[in-house]
Amino acid sequence: MGEDRDEVRELVVRAKVACRARSGDGEAFGALYRRYQSGIYTFIRSQVREAELAADLTQDTFVRAWESLPRLRKEGAFRGWLYRIAANLVRDEVKSGRARLEVTESTLAGEDGSRLPEPAGKEGVPEEMLASEEMKEEVRRALDSLPAEQRAAVVMHHMEGMGMSEIAEAMGVRPGTVMSRLARAREALRKELSRYVEGSDDEV
């Protein structure tokens, strides 16, 4: 994963200009939206569960980002800043009691049964393994079983490709905290998904 920092920086600079000029030129901002919408939505959904609320908060995140854009100093840090906005909105929502964290809907798939896009094949995981719908369902279920902070770290790290310090900044915690959340999540998921990840394919 990862991201093309130069490209993002350029888009952010352009979006900033558009915002300052109040010209309504949403082209660069639209490109930023397309780039981050799925990660932001998945992150929010992993925290508030309800699809409709998650979509609303996704919208709020990008609107707030647009409005705050002129105050963003480091254009290259846009992603972490954007996730921080999302995390703050989620926090407010949970505090207000509107977000229900204990719903059992799947974090990653819509209850409407919408399918996840086909994952990009990664080396190390056999294609036929990734293609298995059953396994994808297992991954979603396993993620659902994690505590919310661990789930947040997993989504940001594995699905958005964010590094630990970037996640730490977004979540307002120390990088060491992010690391231990990721490690605990990894242990728990490894147990939940044992039938997929235990193998003797590369034992010497």
Add this chain to the structure above:
Amino acid sequence: MTKCDFIRDRLAEYAVGGLRGRVRARVEAHTRTCSECRAELRALERTGELLDATAPQEAPAETWEGIQERIALHPRGERRRETRGRPKLGWRPKLGWRPRWAWVMATAAVVLVLMVAVLLGPLGLGEPRLVVALEADEEMQATMEGHLSAVWAAPLSDMAALGLQMASVEENG
């Protein structure tokens, strides 16, 4: 076995890239020789690969439309400021560059001035700014003055006519 326990407790941290220095070196040395711990590490790594390969879910399609609507509500200057001095004769406004009402007002001003000119004659015209400055902002005023000076120099010149034409084009467009 106690050595394996020590390593096992740190394998997940190692797998997520969180170990440094001597502990990291110990884990690496141990998993090279202990096949059980190596298998456990491999399972943790494969879990990470599985997660990496899990795609995030797309936001609903209407989300962006909603954002665009709300961003448009964000006070969006009615005009882009272009610093211009007093328009010279021969100055041409760009078509479609000004809101419709601007052309209507500018043209109304021209018509008004022409009426005043017809009724009172050129000497009675006085300071043209006073006629039209009531609600006009700086830029509008500049536009009107453009028209006024055009009219002053040559009543019914193409500049004045252009104002009328602009207004009708904007109205229809």
